Amino acid sequence: MPLRFEARAEASARMRYGSPLVAVLLTVAGGLVLFILLGRNPLHGFRVFFYDPVKDLYGVSELLLKATPLMLIATGLAVGFRANVWNIGAEGQFLMGAVAATGVALMFHDSTSMLVLPAMLVAGAIGGAAWAAIPAFLKTRCNTSEILVSLMLVYVAQFVVSWVVFGPWKDPQGFNFPQTVMFADSALLPVLIPGTRLTVAFLIAIAALVAGHFFMTRSYAGFQMQVTGQAEAAANYAGFSGPRTVWIGLVAGGALAGVAGMSEVAGPMGQLTDHASSGYGFAAIIVAFVGRLSALGIFFASLLMALLYMGGEQAQQHLNLPPAIGQVFQGMLLFFLLGADVFVNYRLRRSRAAP
Amino acid sequence: MTSRRAVIRTMGAALGAATLPFATVRRALAAEPVKVGFVYISPISDAGWTYQHDLGRKEMEKALAGKVQTKIVENVPEGPDAERVFRELAKDGHKLVFGTSFGYMNYMVKVAQQFPNNDFEHCTGYKTGKNLGIYNGRFYEGRYLCGIAAGRMTKSNVIGFVAAFPIPEVVMAINSFIRGARSVNPKAEMRVIWANTWYDPGKERAAAGTLVAQGADVLTHHTDSTAVAQAAEEKKVWVCAYHSNMAKYAPTRQLTASEEIWGGYYTKTVGRAIDGSWKPDHVWGGIRDGMIDIAPLNDAVPADAKAQIMKAREEIASGKLHPFAGPVVDQDGKARVAAGQTITDDALSKMDYYVEGVAGKLPKA
Numbered sequence: 146m147p148l149r150f151e152a153r154a155e156a157s158a159r160m161r162y163g164s165p166l167v168a169v170l171l172t173v174a175g176g177l178v179l180f181i182l183l184g185r186n187p188l189h190g191f192r193v194f195f196y197d198p199v200k201d202l203y204g205v206s207e208l209l210l211k212a213t214p215l216m217l218i219a220t221g222l223a224v225g226f227r228a229n230v231w232n233i234g235a236e237g238q239f240l241m242g243a244v245a246a247t248g249v250a251l252m253f254h255d256s257t258s259m260l261v262l263p264a265m266l267v268a269g270a271i272g273g274a275a276w277a278a279i280p281a282f283l284k285t286r287c288n289t290s291e292i293l294v295s296l297m298l299v300y301v302a303q304f305v306v307s308w309v310v311f312g313p314w315k316d317p318q319g320f321n322f323p324q325t326v327m328f329a330d331s332a333l334l335p336v337l338i339p340g341t342r343l344t345v346a347f348l349i350a351i352a353a354l355v356a357g358h359f360f361m362t363r364s365y366a367g368f369q370m371q372v373t374g375q376a377e378a379a380a381n382y383a384g385f386s387g388p389r390t391v392w393i394g395l396v397a398g399g400a401l402a403g404v405a406g407m408s409e410v411a412g413p414m415g416q417l418t419d420h421a422s423s424g425y426g427f428a429a430i431i432v433a434f435v436g437r438l439s440a441l442g443i444f445f446a447s448l449l450m451a452l453l454y455m456g457g458e459q460a461q462q463h464l465n466l467p468p469a470i471g472q473v474f475q476g477m478l479l480f481f482l483l484g485a486d487v488f489v490n491y492r493l494r495r496s497r498a499a500p
Numbered sequence: 501m502t503s504r505r506a507v508i509r510t511m512g513a514a515l516g517a518a519t520l521p522f523a524t525v526r527r528a529l530a531a532e533p534v535k536v537g538f539v540y541i542s543p544i545s546d547a548g549w550t551y552q553h554d555l556g557r558k559e560m561e562k563a564l565a566g567k568v569q570t571k572i573v574e575n576v577p578e579g580p581d582a583e584r585v586f587r588e589l590a591k592d593g594h595k596l597v598f599g600t601s602f603g604y605m606n607y608m609v610k611v612a613q614q615f616p617n618n619d620f621e622h623c624t625g626y627k628t629g630k631n632l633g634i635y636n637g638r639f640y641e642g643r644y645l646c647g648i649a650a651g652r653m654t655k656s657n658v659i660g661f662v663a664a665f666p667i668p669e670v671v672m673a674i675n676s677f678i679r680g681a682r683s684v685n686p687k688a689e690m691r692v693i694w695a696n697t698w699y700d701p702g703k704e705r706a707a708a709g710t711l712v713a714q715g716a717d718v719l720t721h722h723t724d725s726t727a728v729a730q731a732a733e734e735k736k737v738w739v740c741a742y743h744s745n746m747a748k749y750a751p752t753r754q755l756t757a758s759e760e761i762w763g764g765y766y767t768k769t770v771g772r773a774i775d776g777s778w779k780p781d782h783v784w785g786g787i788r789d790g791m792i793d794i795a796p797l798n799d800a801v802p803a804d805a806k807a808q809i810m811k812a813r814e815e816i817a818s819g820k821l822h823p824f825a826g827p828v829v830d831q832d833g834k835a836r837v838a839a840g841q842t843i844t845d846d847a848l849s850k851m852d853y854y855v856e857g858v859a860g861k862l863p864k865a
Contacts, residue, residue, distance in 0.1 A: 207584055307696065311666065311863070320626055320849055321668050322602060342583070413580030419665075420578040420603050458581070461573050462588060468543065468575035 150491040157489065164485035165435055165442070169449070171481040172474060179473065185464055193463045194456035194474075204455075206341035210413065211451035213343075214239070214405035216350040218429035219447060220357040221401030223438040225394030227361060228374035232395050234280065234295025235402040236426025237302035238273035242403025243410045244306060245272025247325060247417040250332035250410070251314060261331045265407055266349075273403020274396045276302060281395040285388040291395060303422055310419050324418040334411045346408030353401055358440035360397075370394065402426060431479050450475065533569040534596070534774050537589035539582070540574040541601035542699060547744040548724040549760075550574065553600045553623075556762025563767045567774055578603025583611060590615040596773040598766070599623065608632060619778050621769060624669070626849075628780050635765060638786030639669065640676035640848075641816050642758030643720075644823035645794050645809050646740035647680020649755045650688070650718040652805040653738050657687045660711025662721040662728050664698045666863045668851045670722045676823045677720060677740075678857040684808060690858045691716060701727035712737055718755070729754060738798075745795035756809075757795035764790045784845065788817045824848065829856050 173191075180190035199205050218235045225232045232238075246269040253261045280294035310323040318326075334344035361367045373380035373390040381387065405425060410417050432450050436442030457471015538557055540550040554572070561570055571594060576585050582604050589597045590611060596619045599608050605625040612620045612632040620632045628634055650659050659681060663670050674692055681688040691714055693707040704723045708731035711719060720740040721728040729746040732739030733753045741750065741757035765785065772778040785791035794813070797806050815821035828837035831854040837843045854862050 210580075321666075321852055323665065323667065327606065342580070409580065413583065415606065418578070418603060423577060423579045423581070454581070455584070458573070458585060458588070462571065462585075462592070468573075 147496040148493055149496050150487070151494045152491055153489075160489045162437060162442075164489050165437065165446070165482060167485045168435070168478055168482035171485070172477045175477045175481070176474060183466065185466070190460070190464060193459050195452060197459050197463070198452060198455035202338070203341055206338050206343040208448060208451050208455060209347050210341075210343045211454055212447040213347045213350045213408060214425040215429050215432045215447035215450055216443060217346075217353055217405040217408070218398070218402045218426060219432040219436060219443045220350075220353050220440065221398035222429055222433045223436070223440075223443060224357060224361060224367075224370070224397040226433055227367075227438050228370035228390045228394050230374070230391055230394030231292045232277060232280070232295050232398040233292050233430065234277070234297075234299045234426070235398055235429055236422060236424065237295070237299035238276045238399040238402035239406040239409075239426045240299075240302040240306050240422055241276040242269035242273035242406030243417060243421050244302075244309060244406075245269055245403065246407035247309075247314065247328075247410050250328045251325060253332070254326065254329050256329075257331045259331075261329075262334065262411065265332060265411055266404060269403040269407025270400040271403065273406060274400040276403070277395040277399025278392075281392045284391050284395075291391070295395070299426070306417070306421055307419050310417055314417065316416075325416045327416045328411065332411060333415060334408065342413050344408065344412045346404075346412055349404065349408070353404070354440045354444055357443075361438075361440070366393065402429075428475075431475065435478065435482055449478075453478070533567055534770070535569050535571065535592070535594045536770055536773070537571045537573070537592075537594035537597040539576050539585055539589070539597065539599045539601075539604065540572065541576065541578065541603075542724065543574050544572070547726050547746055547749070548699075549743050550600065550724075552743055552760045553598075553762055556764075556766045559763030560766035560770055563763075564770060564774070568770055576604075580607070583607035586611040586620070587614070590618040595619060596621065596770060596778065619773060619780075628782065630780060633769075633778075633780035633782070635769075635781070635783040635785070637760045637791045638784055639758065639760070639792060640672045640823055641786040642792045642794050643673045643676040644680035644816065645813055646720060646756055646758050647677040647682075648684050648809050648812055649797065649801055649805065650677070650720070650738065650740055651681030651683070651685035652808070653755060653801065654681070654685065654688060654718045656715045656717045657685065657689055658715040658717065659688060659690045660708065660714070660716030660719045661690055661692045662704050662707040662711070662719070662723055663692050663694050664723050665696065666694065666852075668849055671851045671854070671862065672848060673722050673742075674858060675851065675855040679823055679828075679855060680812075682857050683812075684805075688857060692858065692860055694863060695723055697723065699724040701725040704728050705731050708732065709735070741795070747795065753798075754795070755798045755801060759793055759795055761791055761793055786816070787813060788819070830854060831856050831858055 177187045180187040199208050222232055222235055246265040249265045249268045276298060279298060280291040283289040283294050284291045310325060314325045316324055316326045334346055337343045337345060369385040370390045370393060373385050373387055428450055432443060432446045436446035453471055453474045460466040460470045461468050542550045544550050544554045557570055561568060573585050576582050578601055586597060586608055598621045600623040602624045605622060605627055608620050608622050609627050609629060612629045616631055622634050624636050625634050661674055678690040691711055693710060695703045695707050697703055704725055704727040708719055708728045712735050718738040719728055719732045721742055726746050726749040729739050729741045729750040733750040738755045739750050739753050740755050743760060745757045745759060747754050787793060812821055822842045824843035826837035826841040827835055827839040828843060830836050
């Protein structure tokens with residue numbers, strides 16, 4: 146008997162927030178099956194995957210370190226996504242933020258001033274925002290797709306990074322390897338917990354989440370953007386500016402991605418190399434959606450995503466599972482979330498006689 | 501084995517008394533196998549850089565059966581995540597941890613300082629510490645021999661090189677290869693395409709096709725996949741493979757391959773970790789040390805050419821022949837090494853020019 150999807154008149158608000166939890170439960174169930182099929186004790190598997198990475202303070206600090214760029218980027222993306230502004234190029238904006246911050250760090254390499262770090266932070270935000278401004282300009286002027294332009298600029302940004310580390314910013318003592326000098330202490334973010342790698346960037350990410358929350362849910366501009374995203378004609382009728390929505394959506398995403406880039410080079414990397422790109426810009430898209438484009442949701446989703454990365458490493462080291470295992474879990478999570486969302490918005494009906 | 505680069509010593513010293521003899525002896529209990537970790541940049545697969553390291557690991561495991569227990573972590577990117585992987589291995593009791601990609605360097609330096617009771621070995625880096633040694637292969641020696649084979653077999657006198665990034669290791673490979681070729685065929689010329697990637701079969705393949713279209717009838721590569729070997733087989737041109745013997749992928753067209761052989765080194769180094777005599781070293785080993793060699797030559801190579809290649813192999817091993825013995829003239833005609841002199845290891849490791857016979861310009865800042 147044929148089945149078809151029928152749109153629900155109104156999606157249940159409770160289930161809208163419930164579906165990420167359903168997705169997490171299904172992912173756990175999928176993991177259970179996976180571990181059994183691979184011949185591993187599932188309880189031991191889950192312990193290694195989800196508990197061992199965070200069983201001590203150092204593990205927790207690593208989790209927060211890994212989640213920090215995800216939180217920053219996803220918050221910025223959510224601002225745009227809520228208004229149907231699809232910035233897919235956060236990875237490129239992340240890199241350009243890293244490049245701009247590195248530029249400041251190298252320019253003031255001999256300085257011990259307290260102002261180097263704030264300057265790097267501002268430079269990172271501007272670098273990312275400027276990169277995101279390109280698709281915003283083209284979208285508002287020429288009506289190009291911001292999805293395509295922002296995505297393709299990721300590859301351009303990767304070449305910019307390659308160029309600076311192979312070229313003008315190459316460490317002269319580095320045997321021609323593609324890397325800058327290690328930053329001076331004044332250009333490194335202070336560590337929050339001694340003996341770990343967690344920097345004050347985590348606090349910046351929390352501040353960004355709070356600010357993002359108020360902007361998206363409490364401010365007039367945020368409201369205008371949401372209306373524009375949901376019903377452009379209504380927004381125009383109300384006199385809300387479409388181009389302004391595009392600009393705010395992209396530049397907010399770019400600026401926070403740029404800050405995330407800065408926090409990587411001034412944090413755990415301590416220099417710029419041609420491996421600065423680690424996929425945070427793309428992973429943050431998943432985080433933003435799993436987090437329902439809300440600040441609190443993004444906070445938890447970025448922790449979960451970071452845990453999946455670290456669990457994947459642990460599973461490789463302690464269960465002798467292939468490195469793809471972490472990605473399998475990430476993929477399952479997104480798949481089940483999208484699947485659950487379908488059922489939030491639609492119901493399954495038996496078709497009557499074919500029309 | 502050869503102690504490496506005076507410059508590095510000073511850097512190592514700056515990093516904290518690198519060259520001080522490290523006296524602590526940490527003897528393992530006889531019954532307990534010593535845990536050794538390996539961190540790889542890519543999946544092991546069945547050819548290439550990581551595959552060769554894993555062959556070496558297996559050989560070592562066999563040679564030291566019962567005394568050692570190894571752990572592999574593969575596909576570890578050269579970013580901040582690497583630090584966590586090294587830390588975890590050290591914390592988990594791996595007495596010796598090998599990292600086999602350049603980009604792990606600064607992370608290994610940090611972890612080595614945090615775990616003074618574990619030892620670390622970094623392949624292709626240049627920073628050392630009191631519990632961090634470095635090792636690398638003289639890849640250019642194998643390249644020179646491949647170059648002789650290519651110089652003898654080319655009809656068009658054009659050799660195509662698919663290169664990854666313009667770092668000294670790759671520039672050295674290009675230069676050594678063409679010097680080998682021109683030692684037997686002064687008309688040979690090298691064309692280079694920079695793929696700007698270590699591993700991208702699609703790009704490597706496209707580059708190989710372009711080089712063949714430009715008239716190259718011998719190809720070689722400094723990238724990690726088997727794409728160039730496969731392209732050569734399809735296009736009926738010769739290929740000198742790199743990292744691994746790729747005869748499986750180019751059964752009729754592989755002339756030979758320049759291979760890295762890590763088994764002996766790993767066996768010796770891990771053996772020292774077991775008996776407590778491990779010390780940080782700078783090893784840059786070549787044919788003489790059994791760390792570099794070439795794959796069996798194709799039957800199509802004439803007997804006299806084979807003899808030429810094997811003679812050069814003996815002479816490199818004995819030290820009589822150096823691929824960069826003077827005169828070394830760059831492509832602009834400037835003498836880089838005078839006749840009668842031999843290039844220093846330091847100059848080699850900073851090489852940033854093409855020698856004569858290479859067409860095009862080296863990408864520069």
